[in-house]
Amino acid sequence: MIEVLSVASEAYPLIKTGGLADVTGALPGALSPLGVSMRTLLPGYPVVTDKLNGGGRTVAEFDDLFDGPAKLVAARINGLEILLIDAPHLYARPGNPYLGPDGLDWPDNWRRFAALGWVASQLGHGLLDDYQPQIIQAHDWQAGLLPAYMKYGPATDVKTVMTVHNIAFKGFFGSEIFPQLRLPPAAFAVGGVEFYGGISYLKSGMECADFVTTVSPNYAEEIRTPAFGMGLEGLLNGRAETVTGILNGIDIDTWDSAIDPELKQTYSANTLHLRQVNKRALAERFQLDGVDGPLFCVISRFTGQKGMDLLAQVVDGVVGLGARFCLLGSGEPHLEAGFAAAAARHPGKVGLVVGYDEGLSHLMQGGADAILVPSRFEPCGLTQLYGLRYGCIPVVSRVGGLADTIIDANPAALDAGVATGIQFDADSAHALYEAARRAVKLYGDEKVWRKMQRRGMKSDVSWEHSADRYAALYGQLLGLARDNDNAAD
Numbered sequence: 001m002i003e004v005l006s007v008a009s010e011a012y013p014l015i016k017t018g019g020l021a022d023v024t025g026a027l028p029g030a031l032s033p034l035g036v037s038m039r040t041l042l043p044g045y046p047v048v049t050d051k052l053n054g055g056g057r058t059v060a061e062f063d064d065l066f067d068g069p070a071k072l073v074a075a076r077i078n079g080l081e082i083l084l085i086d087a088p089h090l091y092a093r094p095g096n097p098y099l100g101p102d103g104l105d106w107p108d109n110w111r112r113f114a115a116l117g118w119v120a121s122q123l124g125h126g127l128l129d130d131y132q133p134q135i136i137q138a139h140d141w142q143a144g145l146l147p148a149y150m151k152y153g154p155a156t157d158v159k160t161v162m163t164v165h166n167i168a169f170k171g172f173f174g175s176e177i178f179p180q181l182r183l184p185p186a187a188f189a190v191g192g193v194e195f196y197g198g199i200s201y202l203k204s205g206m207e208c209a210d211f212v213t214t215v216s217p218n219y220a221e222e223i224r225t226p227a228f229g230m231g232l233e234g235l236l237n238g239r240a241e242t243v244t245g246i247l248n249g250i251d252i253d254t255w256d257s258a259i260d261p262e263l264k265q266t267y268s269a270n271t272l273h274l275r276q277v278n279k280r281a282l283a284e285r286f287q288l289d290g291v292d293g294p295l296f297c298v299i300s301r302f303t304g305q306k307g308m309d310l311l312a313q314v315v316d317g318v319v320g321l322g323a324r325f326c327l328l329g330s331g332e333p334h335l336e337a338g339f340a341a342a343a344a345r346h347p348g349k350v351g352l353v354v355g356y357d358e359g360l361s362h363l364m365q366g367g368a369d370a371i372l373v374p375s376r377f378e379p380c381g382l383t384q385l386y387g388l389r390y391g392c393i394p395v396v397s398r399v400g401g402l403a404d405t406i407i408d409a410n411p412a413a414l415d416a417g418v419a420t421g422i423q424f425d426a427d428s429a430h431a432l433y434e435a436a437r438r439a440v441k442l443y444g445d446e447k448v449w450r451k452m453q454r455r456g457m458k459s460d461v462s463w464e465h466s467a468d469r470y471a472a473l474y475g476q477l478l479g480l481a482r483d484n485d486n487a488a489d
């Protein structure tokens, strides 16, 4: 059994703001049949500590964890082996894990997530008598200091992996925090945590980890270029041999249209006509005036990364093609306002729910005809995978994991019977509009549309292959693959 400690700021179903949580929540289950035991270290946000229900076992205590006392609590919650940092001075705050009530980052986020990386490093350095991880995997900037704490701490055999779910979020702070990070002066260097005169937790992890992974092969290539690397392309090119992209899978038990309790009507690839019941339920929920014609859904953060400004530009045109929209999300106020205005301009045609609603997102995948994902960059993207699995045709920009997972319905792919969706050039409202137009046209050919739906539903979006790749990587890092080769000689 390989012991891996996964260090993250979110894990579904305990705490989720985005795809990161889906991945960290699903990986342990996907890896356990492959001889990998994965525990997850999480901050003790109230929504998570509440789930302990008075259970959990205190396995370590800290008198001073970045300016306050803390406990480390071990528990099994929702099938996940969790180590929870119970540190009220850092995490006992309601709501979003990163933002205060004013919608801005908590000013002490640097401290809150330094503590996460630091506690992980203590576990790596033998904090517990009965638990020793062999590999520690840090997810995104919040866990990004962990590899530096390992690199600048006592010598150890423990290997570190930095997994980048989004290179845009760098965890960048001013250099004045450095004296409080519990790192030696040598760490404030290009080969350590320093980044353009300040400190980037993500860069630090990418610099100091033994291996860097990201969440799709295409994104792993893209971030080696200035357009997508956002200042880290040089670092990545310098260590290209130890960078790889492993595609995210999805939890196919949670996302199973045959048993999904969030659907008004369950269905399978053979009973696609039943999706109409869900479409009607959506029409009611989003106050649409009917279910004729194609219904596009969007389930997204409303941000520029997700291309939501492009979508706002084309809504009128696409409604003009006879389509309807149901939009779920929240984010930048001007985009929320833009979509509210579009809904007001097109009553019965454009419906908007501002907020985060996991259950509704299932109903949308199970009832809408197509899901639009017009991202400018997309490390992997999960909503297009849910779309494939639910027969909700993905209409996606050709970037990152979107390009890796969807086969465009061009004439050759249609002839060959392999198309699963529609792709278009990113960062272009015109290309998005044209893609929507193609979707509307294809929708008009029920036979072709149904075939695409069925094909998508058959595509393998599970964790199986990717979990194999993670397990192989862990084995390689521990020298196990080499030993096996030797044994075979």
Ligand code: ADP
Residues within 6 Å of the ligand: 017, 018, 019, 020, 022, 299, 300, 301, 328, 329, 330, 355, 356, 357, 358, 361, 380, 381, 382, 383, 384
């Ligand atoms: P990102 O992590 O960049 O936001 P992903 O596509 O990787 O994008 O993952 C987004 C996840 O969050 C998916 O599981 C998606 O269904 C979910 N999601 C996004 N916005 C909402 C929302 N408003 N309500 C419910 N689920 C949402």
